[in-house]
Amino acid sequence: xxxxARLVPPALLTAxxxxxxxxxxWDDHDYALKAGKTAESAASAVRFARSVVAYRDRMTGPYAExxxxxxxxDLGSVNDQFGGVQPPSxxxxxxxxEVLRLTEKAENEVEDLLIQTRRDGVKDPAAAVRDLGxxxxxxxxxxxxxx
Amino acid sequence: xxxxxxVTLGILTAFGGFVDIGDLVxxxxxGSRFGMSLAxxxxxxxxxxxxxxxxxGRIAAVSQRPVFDLVRERMGPRAGLVNLGASFxxxxxxxxxxxxxxxxxxxxxxxxxxxxxxxxxxxxxxxVMWRVKFETMERVFGLAGLALVxxxxxxxxxxxxxxxxxxxxxxxxxxxxxxxYLYYAIALLGGAMTPYEVFFxxxxxxxERWTRRDLxxxxxxxxxxxxxxxVLSLTIAACAATVFMPVAAEPDxxxxxxxxxxxxxxxxxxxxxxxxxxxxxxxxxxxTALSSGYSLSQYFGWQWxxxxxxxxxxxxxxTVLASVIVATALILTTIDPIKVTEYSLVFSAxxxxxxxxxVLMIANDPDYMGxxxxxxxxxxxxxxxxxxxxxxxxxAIPLMIATKAGQ
Numbered sequence: 290x291x292x293x294a295r296l297v298p299p300a301l302l303t304a305x306x307x308x309x310x311x312x313x314x315w316d317d318h319d320y321a322l323k324a325g326k327t328a329e330s331a332a333s334a335v336r337f338a339r340s341v342v343a344y345r346d347r348m349t350g351p352y353a354e355x356x357x358x359x360x361x362x363d364l365g366s367v368n369d370q371f372g373g374v375q376p377p378s379x380x381x382x383x384x385x386x387e388v389l390r391l392t393e394k395a396e397n398e399v400e401d402l403l404i405q406t407r408r409d410g411v412k413d414p415a416a417a418v419r420d421l422g423x424x425x426x427x428x429x430x431x432x433x434x435x436x
Numbered sequence: 437x438x439x440x441x442x443v444t445l446g447i448l449t450a451f452g453g454f455v456d457i458g459d460l461v462x463x464x465x466x467g468s469r470f471g472m473s474l475a476x477x478x479x480x481x482x483x484x485x486x487x488x489x490x491x492x493g494r495i496a497a498v499s500q501r502p503v504f505d506l507v508r509e510r511m512g513p514r515a516g517l518v519n520l521g522a523s524f525x526x527x528x529x530x531x532x533x534x535x536x537x538x539x540x541x542x543x544x545x546x547x548x549x550x551x552x553x554x555x556x557x558x559x560x561x562x563x564v565m566w567r568v569k570f571e572t573m574e575r576v577f578g579l580a581g582l583a584l585v586x587x588x589x590x591x592x593x594x595x596x597x598x599x600x601x602x603x604x605x606x607x608x609x610x611x612x613x614x615x616x617y618l619y620y621a622i623a624l625l626g627g628a629m630t631p632y633e634v635f636f637x638x639x640x641x642x643x644e645r646w647t648r649r650d651l652x653x654x655x656x657x658x659x660x661x662x663x664x665x666x667v668l669s670l671t672i673a674a675c676a677a678t679v680f681m682p683v684a685a686e687p688d689x690x691x692x693x694x695x696x697x698x699x700x701x702x703x704x705x706x707x708x709x710x711x712x713x714x715x716x717x718x719x720x721x722x723x724t725a726l727s728s729g730y731s732l733s734q735y736f737g738w739q740w741x742x743x744x745x746x747x748x749x750x751x752x753x754x755t756v757l758a759s760v761i762v763a764t765a766l767i768l769t770t771i772d773p774i775k776v777t778e779y780s781l782v783f784s785a786x787x788x789x790x791x792x793x794x795v796l797m798i799a800n801d802p803d804y805m806g807x808x809x810x811x812x813x814x815x816x817x818x819x820x821x822x823x824x825x826x827x828x829x830x831x832a833i834p835l836m837i838a839t840k841a842g843q
Binding site: 326329330332333336337340341344347348349350351352354355356359363425429436 | 543544545546547611683684685686687688689691692695698699701702703706707710843
């Protein structure tokens with residue numbers, strides 16, 4: 290018989306490790322909450338990318354590239370994580386399509402901006418700022434609806 | 437000028453507590469999510485670390501022995517070993533994060549992936565600890581870290597709504613849950629009072645050969661260095677509350693957290709803040725690596741310190757080198773340095789009583805302190821903080837699990 294005190298450290302470690310994992314969606318409500326959280330994270334990443342483009346002349350090239358790369362990485366990981374959660378019903382399928390449509394669009398747009406930045410700079414900064422602002426608002430609205 | 441330079445030990449130590457890699461990002465996250473509503477925790481942290489750092493500086497000046505040396509003697513080998521185990525683990529974890537933080541700062545300058553910078557940073561840090569005098573080291577990195585004052589200039593330049601920032605002081609955002617609020621409060625307190633600060637500070641006092649005549653210098657280090665670190669911490673949160681909070685953007689990287697400075701001050705400000713971040717994280721690298729050597733050597737009674745030639749303190753230097761190698765290997769696994777430090781802040785919080793109870797006991801022991809034992813004011817404050825730290829230690833890990841580390 291193992292003394293209970295000895296079980297505490299492994300139990301704590303297991304709980305700690307599990308706390309960092311993505312859990313499956315138990316029902317439609319849980320799935321919608323995950324969708325809202327995903328949209329919120331994506332909106333945050335898009336807003337950082339928008340700031341980089343908007344204040345591009347106040348930043349050094351390597352710095353702007355690093356922050357845009359992080360935004361692309363964040364959006365990619367948001368897509369991968371949410372895409373990996375099984376939607377529990379048809380209703381959740383619709384939410385899934387709606388969220389992934391926006392987050393994948395965001396990832397593509399920010400990735401394009403990163404490519405442009407690495408070449409000769411963003412071609413049309415004003416349009417990029419406008420598009421990213423609109424996208425961030427759509428994602429925020431989505432997050433708000435699924436809170 | 438000489439008097440100003442005399443407080444660089446306090447400044448360097450305080451950077452480890454308030455603006456190392458974990459605190460830099462944690463302060464920005466807190467500012468973006470909670471505005472200034474957690475500012476009171478920083479104030480509690482400043483007072484707490486001042487109380488205990490003053491005690492440990494006084495212990496070093498009066499007994500000419502650092503705190504950890506006395507912990508084993510006063511508390512016995514078993515209690516000392518528990519203390520050593522907890523603080524050494526947190527030290528190496530934090531060291532890994534700091535090496536990663538300095539490498540991330542270089543990535544922001546060069547655009548080269550931070551993993552390429554990790555080995556050079558670790559090598560240079562080890563060379564500095566091996567070759568450079570303690571006093572030179574603390575002055576260079578303590579003073580260079582002052583570049584972070586640029587956050588204060590940036591905040592002024594951003595022109596925040598001061599009324600709104602003041603209102604936030606007493607009004608937490610409604611959409612954040614109480615457990616998450618408390619989790620970040622504990623992380624901030626754990627960061628402000630992180631255990632290696634007192635070990636480094638008292639060992640630094642011995643390295644500088646403080647005696648009773650240096651009590652004023654010890655106190656000046658405490659009451660200048662730590663409040664300065666706290667003010668910088670509050671300013672970073674205020675910058676984030678001004679720029680990120682209104683648009684619901686949450687920074688999770690070093691690059692994102694310095695964005696307000698770039699917005700406010702442009703390329704020059706950006707260059708200065710990255711210099712400050714590098715100096716603060718590199719300084720914290722030295723602080724944590726040396727603290728590993730200090731605590732282990734002092735526990736086992738080995739010759740330690742940079743005030744003797746390395747050949748005479750071989751086991752101390754081997755411990756420092758081994759800690760640097762282990763920390764470098766850990767960060768080269770591509771584990772996120774920011775995540776490492778977020779967890780180490782909470783583990784620090786859980787280990788706080790183990791660090792500060794012995795300090796309080798030794799500072800009250802006339803065998804070590806003679807007539808320089810704690811006065812009533814220090815004891816009242818010290819006892820209050822011990823109760824607070826016990827509550828924090830009990831709540832830290834459950835809150836981390838319940839909130840999924842503040843998510």
